[in-house]
Amino acid sequence: MPSKKRRRRGKRLPEEPVEVEITGLSSEGRGIAHIDERTVFVDQALAGERVLFKYTRLSKNIAEGRTVEVLQASDQRVRPKCKAFEMCGGCSLQHMSSEMQVKLKQDMLLDQLKHNGVEPEEVLEPLLGPEFGYRTKARLGVRYVNKKEKVLVGFRERGSSFITDTERCEVLHPSVGEILEELAECINQLEARRTIAQIEVAVGDNQTVLVFRHLEPLVDEDRTILADFCRSRSLVCYLQAGKPDDLELLVPEQVEALHYYLPDRGPDCGPGGEPDMQHGKKFPDLKIEFQPADFTQVNPEINKRMVANSIDFLDLQESDRVLDLFSGLGNFSLAMARHCQQVTAVEGSLVMVKKARDNAALNDIDNVEFIYADLYSDEVLSAPWLKQKYDKILLDPPRSGAAAIIPALKKMQAKAIVYVSCHPATLARDAAVLVNDLGYKLKKAGIMNMFPHTGHVESIAVFEKK
Ligand SMILES: C[S@@+](CC[C@H](N)C(=O)[O-])C[C@H]1O[C@@H](n2cnc3c(N)ncnc32)[C@H](O)[C@@H]1O
Numbered sequence: 001m002p003s004k005k006r007r008r009r010g011k012r013l014p015e016e017p018v019e020v021e022i023t024g025l026s027s028e029g030r031g032i033a034h035i036d037e038r039t040v041f042v043d044q045a046l047a048g049e050r051v052l053f054k055y056t057r058l059s060k061n062i063a064e065g066r067t068v069e070v071l072q073a074s075d076q077r078v079r080p081k082c083k084a085f086e087m088c089g090g091c092s093l094q095h096m097s098s099e100m101q102v103k104l105k106q107d108m109l110l111d112q113l114k115h116n117g118v119e120p121e122e123v124l125e126p127l128l129g130p131e132f133g134y135r136t137k138a139r140l141g142v143r144y145v146n147k148k149e150k151v152l153v154g155f156r157e158r159g160s161s162f163i164t165d166t167e168r169c170e171v172l173h174p175s176v177g178e179i180l181e182e183l184a185e186c187i188n189q190l191e192a193r194r195t196i197a198q199i200e201v202a203v204g205d206n207q208t209v210l211v212f213r214h215l216e217p218l219v220d221e222d223r224t225i226l227a228d229f230c231r232s233r234s235l236v237c238y239l240q241a242g243k244p245d246d247l248e249l250l251v252p253e254q255v256e257a258l259h260y261y262l263p264d265r266g267p268d269c270g271p272g273g274e275p276d277m278q279h280g281k282k283f284p285d286l287k288i289e290f291q292p293a294d295f296t297q298v299n300p301e302i303n304k305r306m307v308a309n310s311i312d313f314l315d316l317q318e319s320d321r322v323l324d325l326f327s328g329l330g331n332f333s334l335a336m337a338r339h340c341q342q343v344t345a346v347e348g349s350l351v352m353v354k355k356a357r358d359n360a361a362l363n364d365i366d367n368v369e370f371i372y373a374d375l376y377s378d379e380v381l382s383a384p385w386l387k388q389k390y391d392k393i394l395l396d397p398p399r400s401g402a403a404a405i406i407p408a409l410k411k412m413q414a415k416a417i418v419y420v421s422c423h424p425a426t427l428a429r430d431a432a433v434l435v436n437d438l439g440y441k442l443k444k445a446g447i448m449n450m451f452p453h454t455g456h457v458e459s460i461a462v463f464e465k466k
Helices: 006-008 100-116 180-188 220-232 300-314 331-339 348-363 406-412 424-436
Strands: 018-021 031-035 038-042 051-057 062-072 135-144 150-154 196-203 208-214 234-242 247-252 258-262 288-291 323-326 342-347 368-372 392-395 414-423 440-448 458-465
Touching: 006 220, 018 031, 018 258, 031 100, 038 051, 100 323, 100 331, 100 440, 135 180, 150 180, 196 258, 258 300, 258 331, 288 331, 300 331, 300 392, 300 414, 300 440, 323 331, 331 342, 331 348, 331 368, 342 348, 348 368, 406 424, 414 424, 424 440, 424 458
Parallel strands: 038 062, 208 234, 323 342, 323 392, 342 368, 392 414
Antiparallel strands: 018 051, 031 038, 051 062, 135 150, 135 196, 196 208, 234 247, 258 288, 414 458, 440 458
């Protein structure tokens, strides 16, 4: 009797592994092979390799599979650090050398730009940072598995809703990545082991926070078990029964807000939080406070360099008026404010706008105006801040890009635009509009390795008025 999965796809999958030569690599890092005029995308296979793979999907023109044995390996293949790599959907590129991962991402960006008819005058050197233990934000799945009679904590398996059975995660910050198994064992002791749905992880410079989402009220004994576990590892523990911002602090009794520091001019410019003119660092480190559910850049080292580079690329002057769109907690806006006359920062989450204002006050910065607006709506087009002139613009939209707001930037005639993107396809689409309709040239573009070992591509593009 075919499984539901097989019936839906309409074709029975061959049981036996198939030997194949991998002739190329897809943009998201899967090996490409051709069998009977059908293109097959093979997980965990590299160009130039011979592998045995098993089909995971088979349709008329396209098929997918997973490598079960490498018969002839590429010299770019490396041993994954993570023991659960083959199963876990958290990373997809750990079998590839770092150089190849970075090249894959850079090629993806440049191909997308070319496909949209724009090419940068200069390709920036990739921005590199730590490759493991970098990830400071995550939502971990929690599941009690009857068959295994235990709780699993981690990311989902590739192409499935099951949680990966893993002891640790190599890309997560070590304060959490190293204790996944202990965390699962702790939850396994709870009466509520079946109704803990997920754990939100947020790591700041001062502490690591775990937010346990529970679907049923917790009995006192469960609260004690969780509190003891977190206290003994100096973790801050919140319980969340309702909305994401509706948190109950379990331990410690009192806690300061999560925060991270942003050094002026990037992490390489002088030690400590104090100004250091010798290293070109004029201001003390910025302190940015946040809540576990707030958007923050997941890789702090890359973030520091990305913000400092953006200020350099914009060539900020003391007389500049700057527009920061999709400004979040003020990550770019507050750093830029110290190097220019005025920043107008626009963000679509009212909660974040309020926190950004608090962050400005915390850092004694009074030349940023934080404005709440939906940058994808038509109403925003009549907003007074859009009628003003700005010398420089910074854009940092979500994956869907900034297509709705870009035409409205035409009248501003800004000299330079820096566009930070987490999705090369929408960056390339928007770049074509900036170049063809708004009269900009694409001076520089490059990738930033914000998410090593995963398929996510973070990039930056610098536009100048022709
Ligand atoms: C990639 S994040 C960048 C945040 C900030 N620049 C930073 O570096 O932390 C994108 C931001 O866009 C905001 N956003 C999402 N949809 C939006 C919309 N329709 N209008 C305005 N802002 C939006 C999100 O709340 C988020 O803060």
